[in-house]
Amino acid sequence: MDFKLSDEQRMLEETVGRLVRDGYPFDVREKARTSELGFSKEMWQQFAELGLLGVPFSEDFGGFNGGGPELMVVAEGFGRGLVLEPYLATVVLSGTLINALGSDSQKEALISAIVGGELRLALAAYEPEGRYDHTHVATTAEKSGDGYVISGSKAVVLHGDSADKLVVIARTAGNANDRNGLSAFVVDAAAEGVSRRGYETIDGLHAAEISLNKAPAELLGEEGNAIDALEKSLALGIVALCAEATGAMEVACDHTLNYIKERQQFGVPIGKFQALQHRMVEMRMELEKARSMTILAACSLELSAPVCAKRLAAAKAIIGKSGRKVAEEAIQLHGGMGMMEETAVSHYAKRIVMIDHQLGDLGYHMQQLENLLDVDEDAA
Amino acid sequence: MDINYTPEELAFRDEVRAFLDEKLPKDIASKVKNSQHLGKEDTIRWQKILNEKGWMAMHWPTEHGGTGWSPIQKHIFEEECAEYGAPTVLPFGVNMVAPVLIKFGTDEQKQKYLPPILNSDVWWCQGYSEPGAGSDLAGLKTKAVREGDHYVVNGQKTWTTLGQHADWIFCLVRTDPNAKKQEGISFLLIDMETPGITVRPLITLDGEHEVNEVFFDDVKVPVENLVGEENKGWTCAKYLLTFERTGIAGVGQSKAALKHLKEVARKVQQNGKPLIEDPLFRNRLADVEMELMALEMTNLRTVAAAQAGGVPGAESSFLKIMGTELRQEITDLFRRAAGPYAQPFLPETFDADYDGEMVGPDFANSVSTKYFNMRKLSIFGGSNEIQKNIIAKMILGL
Structure with missing residues (x-):
């Protein structure tokens, strides 16, 4: 048993750490956040130059061949800086799905472009009526000439407003909620039949409602057989979100601790009051739990499917539960300052809470865990 | 990063499991699993089995008969023992007073006290808390006054777990009433047979007799029973707490x-x-x-x-x-x-x-x-x- 990072992982951590420290101060982030795009293309190019866009891909495409722990290291660093760029959408969710399903020529074209920073993607999987259920797919695809056309609606597609291409999950067989019959497609975002309503999310990111009306699409992999690959990509996404939350929770705790050491009331720093000390301790305890579960999730992706699923559900559920406590307490201990847009901690709180609304919230994952209660952990 | 046990750690776990399969008495495990009363005899029988295997003292250095286990081995051992329904090793001797003796005791004290702890021949209890000293432990009042080659101890300890079975008690006593709270305290070993000691049961809300009050009335304790220096007992207490x-x-x-x-x-x-x-x-x-x-x-x-x-x-x-x-x-x-x-x-x-x-x-x-x-x-x-x-x-x- 060894919790230390390997030399390569530590280098990755340092790279991301330096980038966030030097390139991502709060005012710079604010400028990017309030721009029309909602993030910085220059920063995206820096990601490419540093090799970050290739972390989960093979060396053939200029990648790093990383797994759960590598993505964890990157995402935790991004969480510390509240990074706005579409890394989760492009690399973790869409990129790994293309990598798993695509033909050699599709990968050659698309993965290379992702790694080089020339292509940004969004995963259009969830639907307006489906909440967090990725098998709830009413969007359909049918053959048309050499390719397919897709019709349907996709909900809160992260970075769907600015993506060059969309990876769309559509049904080629079966009924909504069937696991079989799901296929993955690449759709050009500018194609006819694609309409997007983009918007900002409360935590400063961007997303879109997407309507597809006979939009031309290119199939990835085998028809009707995307579910396993999709779930693997979503699992990686969960690891990345857990890690991002952990990074953000760490900073929220640090800012709060600094604040209660400085803020004076009744002639003393408010951190002298035991009521606040204990709340601060509880925040740190939640952070430790979140970190533990992120490590557990990141290191469990290769295990048997039920054990992996159980651990990921538990991890994301803890992130939802602990994240809420940390976010709320960070605001509370900052008092009125915690309510202000100009205070960084409010932005951390918003991102931490919104992470619970991505790829399944506390209730959803507890339900998953309840279904897996009989899975024996020691079988791992 | 690898959260799985190494092959060596897995082999150790197998060794622990084989030992528990073979040596943990079924009647004792059954009592633990069915939440029945464990007697003094049950605890001692199990601890002697552990000692025969050389596994009684997880936290001691090997030169005193400790296992020399790594923290992960200790974790594995504790987890397997719980899974099998082994009784918890009583901490007062082996994990509390012994580490203090190893760190602060004289050679004579180590020779006298450590072997019987290892073989569970002597049952220890802890004399820390007092009616007026709970969370504020340093507020303790039980006093020990030096008279020739003895201390004379007067006062009261409370919440003394399993003190009704104990042969010896390790106590924090006040030896300098004029010093600051933490600075006038000494760490003293007292034979429970000494005249002037009275043990009274405290019955807890579940109807059990687990804890006791211990009264000291002009109890004469030889000065060689002092561990470490006089008035430096708080150092021993802190060491034990962070142990x-x-x-x-x-x-x-x-x-x-x-x-x-x-x-x-x-x-x-x-x-x-x-x-x-x-x-x-x-x-x-x-x-x-x-x-x-x-x-x-x-x-x-x-x-x-x-x-x-x-x-x-x-x-x-x-x-x-x-x-x-x-x-x-x-x-x-x-x-x-x-x-x-x-x-x-x-x-x-x-x-x-x-x-x-x-x-x-x-x-x-x-x-x-x-x-x-x-x-x-x-x-x-x-x-x-x-x-x-x-x-x-x-x-x-x-």
């Missing part, structure tokens, strides 16, 4: 208890269905399950850090809070699983010899006594509020 405690999180106990709870919830019927299918109960089970996973990983991170040379200091306070809250939560779920049968109080059924009829399901007889007994977890060993104070001061710098 490595891999088991403080109680992960093994919680895992075994949760496993048992699930078995019970599969059997108990509610509205014609197993209780485990009740949405509310299942939700709480899931909550305990995920919190236990988080606790186990946090414990392992701390253990691994200790292995790598970091000393677990105030971090163990996190583990104490998280671990005790979780164990208490599990006892609450057991109580709920029993339903109305949580109410009958039949202490005679805790006796392994009881062969009369039970009332309600077998597991239900102990759920409420255990629930109330386990309230102690967040109070003793430094209450959870004191643990938060420690973290606030030592880790957060508040």
Whole structure:
């Protein structure tokens, strides 16, 4: 048993750490956040130059061949800086799905472009009526000439407003909620039949409602057989979100601790009051739990499917539960300052809470865990 | 990064399992698993078996007969013991007074006291708390006055766990009433047979006799029973409190208890269905399950850090809070699983010899006594509020 990072992982951590420290101060982030795009293309190019866009891909495409722990290291660093760029959408969710399903020529074209920073993607999987259920797919695809056309609606597609291409999950067989019959497609975002309503999310990111009306699409992999690959990509996404939350929770705790050491009331720093000390301790305890579960999730992706699923559900559920406590307490201990847009901690709180609304919230994952209660952990 | 056990660690786990399969007496394990009373004899029998194997003293250096185990080995051992229903090794001798003796004692003291601790020939108890000194331990008043080659001890200790069986007690006593609180305290070893000592039982809310009051009335204690320097006893006390405690999180106990709870919830019927299918109960089970996973990983991170040379200091306070809250939560779920049968109080059924009829399901007889007994977890060993104070001061710098 060894919790230390390997030399390569530590280098990755340092790279991301330096980038966030030097390139991502709060005012710079604010400028990017309030721009029309909602993030910085220059920063995206820096990601490419540093090799970050290739972390989960093979060396053939200029990648790093990383797994759960590598993505964890990157995402935790991004969480510390509240990074706005579409890394989760492009690399973790869409990129790994293309990598798993695509033909050699599709990968050659698309993965290379992702790694080089020339292509940004969004995963259009969830639907307006489906909440967090990725098998709830009413969007359909049918053959048309050499390719397919897709019709349907996709909900809160992260970075769907600015993506060059969309990876769309559509049904080629079966009924909504069937696991079989799901296929993955690449759709050009500018194609006819694609309409997007983009918007900002409360935590400063961007997303879109997407309507597809006979939009031309290119199939990835085998028809009707995307579910396993999709779930693997979503699992990686969960690891990345857990890690991002952990990074953000760490900073929220640090800012709060600094604040209660400085803020004076009744002639003393408010951190002298035991009521606040204990709340601060509880925040740190939640952070430790979140970190533990992120490590557990990141290191469990290769295990048997039920054990992996159980651990990921538990991890994301803890992130939802602990994240809420940390976010709320960070605001509370900052008092009125915690309510202000100009205070960084409010932005951390918003991102931490919104992470619970991505790829399944506390209730959803507890339900998953309840279904897996009989899975024996020691079988791992 | 690899959260799995190494082949060597797995081999060690197999060795522990083989030992427990072969040597743990079935009657003792059955008492532990069925929450029946463990007698003094049971505890001593098991500890002597451990000592024969050389596994009694996990935390001692090897030159004194310790195992020399790594923190991860200790963790594995504790988890397997809990899973098999081995009695918890009583900490007062082997894990409390002995490390203090090894660190601060004279050669004579080590030779005299350590071997009987290792072989469980002498039963120790702890004389720290007093009626007026709980969380504020340094406020203790029991005084020891030097008279020639003796100290004369007067005062009262309380919450003395299993003191009714004890041969010896290690005490914090005040030797300088004029010094600042922490500076006038000494660490003294006292033979319980000494004239002037009275032990009075305290019956706790679950009807058990686990703790006692110990009164000292002109008790003469030879000066060679002083450990370390006079008036430096607080150093010993602090050393003991920060002494490595891999088991403080109680992960093994919680895992075994949760496993048992699930078995019970599969059997108990509610509205014609197993209780485990009740949405509310299942939700709480899931909550305990995920919190236990988080606790186990946090414990392992701390253990691994200790292995790598970091000393677990105030971090163990996190583990104490998280671990005790979780164990208490599990006892609450057991109580709920029993339903109305949580109410009958039949202490005679805790006796392994009881062969009369039970009332309600077998597991239900102990759920409420255990629930109330386990309230102690967040109070003793430094209450959870004191643990938060420690973290606030030592880790957060508040």
